[in-house]
Amino acid sequence: MFATLGDIKEKKKLILTLTGLVTVSLLGVATAQNLLWMNLASFAVGLTSVVPQIISPLAAQLASPKERGKVVGTVVSGLLIGILLSRTVSGFVGQVAGWRAMFVVAAILMFILGIIMYYKLPVTKSNTIDNLKKERKEHKEKLRERLFFSSKNSPVPLEFI
Known part of the structure; x- marks a missing residue:
């Protein structure tokens, strides 16, 4: 849903907005007091966690044609390693501090990632x-x-x- 907006909206602003929304959504899951709240917050996490689907084409757009394959391969490799490591880390944190703590840690990491991307990502031309x-x-x-x-x-x- 949001990933296709990367074709017509400026990608840096879209990525930062979604990073902020997923941070809030993760905090919503961590603080859920009932099943309805948990379901709504989990839905929001799923809806807003499409930043990798926007970053991959952005990396391809920013790379020179000669380096494009290497850059996209590096980004996708990093995403897959992150997925695998996150399962291990979340299992450990969940065992030591409880499942809510992992959502707080994830929200903090997303917030930090948002700050880094604010300073590091270039503004790109959007397609009108x-x-x-x-x-x-x-x-x-x-x-x-x-x-x-x-x-x-x-x-x-x-x-x-």
Whole structure:
């Protein structure tokens, strides 16, 4: 839901907003007093924890074409290692301090991560609807040229694309 906004909104602002929302959601789970509160806060955590799905394309966008594969591979590797380590760490913290403590720790880490990203992430150009329409028109022209060798004498209208 939010990940697709990365195509039309400025990514740094979107990432920071979602990081703040997931921090609040994690605190909501940690302080839940009943099942309804727990369910709503857990839903909010799931809804707002899509920052990795925005960071991966951002890394690809910022990398040079020559380095793009290496950069995306590094980011995805880091995400997978983080997922595996988080299960181990959360099990340990949960055993020692209880499950609520792990959600507080996660909220603190997300807050710190948000501060780091505020200073380190560059502001990127967002795609507006006009830019997307322009790109779509360019893609149509390229497709016409490839299919019919000339975009001016195309026998078939390609408005369906």
